[in-house]
Each structure stands twice: as structure tokens, then as C-alpha cells.
Amino acid sequence: MTSAAALKTFTLSNGIKIPSIAAGFGTKWASRHRPEQKEDELDPGVIQGVKDAIAAGIYHIDGAEVYGTEGEIGVAISESGVKREDLYITTKIMKNVTDPIAALKTSLTKLKTDYVDLYLIHAPFFFDNLEEVWKGLETLHKEGKAKSIGVSNFKVEHLERILKVAEIKPVINQIEFHPYLQNQSPGIVEFSQKHGVLIEAYSPLGPIKEKGPLDPILEDLSKKYSKTPAQIIIRWTLQRNVLPVTASAKPDRLKEANEVFDFTLTEEEVSKITEVGNSHEKRFFWTDGKYF
Numbered sequence: 001m002t003s004a005a006a007l008k009t010f011t012l013s014n015g016i017k018i019p020s021i022a023a024g025f026g027t028k029w030a031s032r033h034r035p036e037q038k039e040d041e042l043d044p045g046v047i048q049g050v051k052d053a054i055a056a057g058i059y060h061i062d063g064a065e066v067y068g069t070e071g072e073i074g075v076a077i078s079e080s081g082v083k084r085e086d087l088y089i090t091t092k093i094m095k096n097v098t099d100p101i102a103a104l105k106t107s108l109t110k111l112k113t114d115y116v117d118l119y120l121i122h123a124p125f126f127f128d129n130l131e132e133v134w135k136g137l138e139t140l141h142k143e144g145k146a147k148s149i150g151v152s153n154f155k156v157e158h159l160e161r162i163l164k165v166a167e168i169k170p171v172i173n174q175i176e177f178h179p180y181l182q183n184q185s186p187g188i189v190e191f192s193q194k195h196g197v198l199i200e201a202y203s204p205l206g207p208i209k210e211k212g213p214l215d216p217i218l219e220d221l222s223k224k225y226s227k228t229p230a231q232i233i234i235r236w237t238l239q240r241n242v243l244p245v246t247a248s249a250k251p252d253r254l255k256e257a258n259e260v261f262d263f264t265l266t267e268e269e270v271s272k273i274t275e276v277g278n279s280h281e282k283r284f285f286w287t288d289g290k291y292f
């Protein structure tokens, strides 16, 4: 069996190593979407949140053009005291898809960096020229402005379209993934993994947000390993070869999320969570561009 610490990074299909736990600054962090907040005002809470994640040892930060948190991420990473090359920064394109070159230029200015480690198409729901946008991302990769490129919320049909035209294959598909939603769309995890596309899980902590059939199992495993239910779920995610993108405004919870490299669930325990999770479907986010 591989050691618990071996999962600290995953290796992408392009050979680049990616830190296996990410801290997300979308969803609840996207306070810049509050109508009262001006575009050029930075939210000190978000800046502190990014700094807390980095201080907790989570060097992989997940942002997006539409979250409105790139400015805060830029300030935090430049003041973090950690070298840029040791951090792993993701952003995503969704609004300015007619011009990916200009969109990333704007994002890079806000992020105060010359490149992102990962640039994702945020979702395939709102425009139809997926192939053209992908070609734009390939250009940005060739220019060194996006070290890796990938997608998010893609179904099999969307990935197939990209794979048909791709000179550079997507390395990641970021989707909602947790024990209660192991296929955001039919067959997507198996198809992605078959094509060397790493699955990144957003909302990985779904099962601890409300009661469900996994509760007693998580409780037993928590006792056995002296870990919290959140840590058990994060560890399950990693052992499924999926990269969790988690979030918290609480520094202790960020630290907790990163303290999952000193224990290993048995294969039977992983299978049990998979099986019981599959008996209860729960979706926390959007599908086909519609929120719930």
C-alpha cells in the first residue's frame, strides 16, 4: 500500500505535480457580488482567508473570474511570504469567453502574477463555442501564461467535443463530487479518468452539511482514526484519486483539511463510503447552468 503522505500531490497528465488539497475562494467568499461593494474595493476578510489557507499549508488556491475574489487572492499571495513558484493558483473563465486572451490578462493583473498554474473553462452552459474557447486556452498555455489548462462542470459530451479538437488535452475537470454525488453527470468520472483528466471535487464536504446514511459510518471512522468526519471525507476523496477543493472562513478548519496525510482508510472503508454514499443522492450545486 502507498504511504499516507504519498497523496500530498497528484501528477497531471502533462507531468506537472499539483498540491492535492485546494482552498476555494468562490461561493460564500464571493462577497464582491454584493451589490453594495464596488468593483475596485477589496474585501479584507477574503484577503485574510487566503492568508489563513496559506498559513495552514494549503498552497493551492482556487479562484475564478466571476467570484470577484481575484484581487484579494493577488494581495494575499503577494503578502504571504511564500514564493510564487511554491504556490499553485487556479482561475477560471466564464464571462469573457469571446476573448480568452484578454480575460486572462485581466485576471493576471488582479492576481498580481505573470501566470496561473491552472486555467479552467468554468462551465459549458452559457456559450456554445467551446472549441474556440479551448483554442484560446491552448494559446495561453503555449505563451506560458497558463501552466496547465482544463475544464469545469463538463459532461461527457462536452469533453468529447474538446478532445476532438485538442492539441493540448485538458488535465482537469472540476465538478461537484462527494459521497452523495459521485457522478455529477452520467459517467463523467470514469470517462474523465479514462482520458487522463483528473477530477477535482468542489463541495467535497457535502455529507457533513446535512444528516444522511453516512453519519454513523463517519462517526465510527472518526473514533477509529481520531479524525473529524470532514477529515474522513477528505481522505476518502483523495483515496478515490480525486482532488478536493474545500473552503472555510475558520483557520482551524483549513488546518484540519490539510491534516489528512498521517492515516489511510482501508480499501473496505473506502468502498463502504462509496457504496453507502451512492444510496443517497444529494446535489448542492448547479447542473445545466441552473442553481438549486
Ligand SMILES: NC(=O)c1ccc[n+]([C@@H]2O[C@H](COP(=O)([O-])OP(=O)(O)OC[C@H]3O[C@@H](n4cnc5c(N)ncnc54)[C@H](O)[C@@H]3O)[C@@H](O)[C@H]2O)c1
Pocket (backbone or CB within 6 Å): 023, 024, 025, 026, 027, 028, 029, 062, 063, 122, 123, 152, 153, 174, 175, 201, 202, 203, 204, 205, 206, 208, 228, 230, 245, 246, 247, 248, 249, 253, 256, 285
Ligand atoms: N467550478 C464550480 O462551478 C464550483 C462550484 C462550487 C464551488 N466551487 C469551488 O469549490 C470551493 C469549495 O466549495 P464548497 O464551499 O461547496 O466546499 P465544501 O464542501 O468544503 O464546503 C465548505 C463549507 O463546509 C463547511 N465546513 C468546512 N470545513 C468544515 C469542517 N471541518 N467541519 C464542518 N464543516 C465544515 C463550512 O460551512 C464551509 O463553508 C469554492 O470556494 C469554489 O472555489 C467551484
Ligand SMILES: OCCc1c[nH]c2ccccc12
Pocket (backbone or CB within 6 Å): 026, 027, 028, 030, 033, 064, 066, 067
Ligand atoms: O463556481 C461556483 C459557482 C459560481 C458560478 N458563478 C458564481 C458567482 C459567484 C459565486 C459562485 C459562483
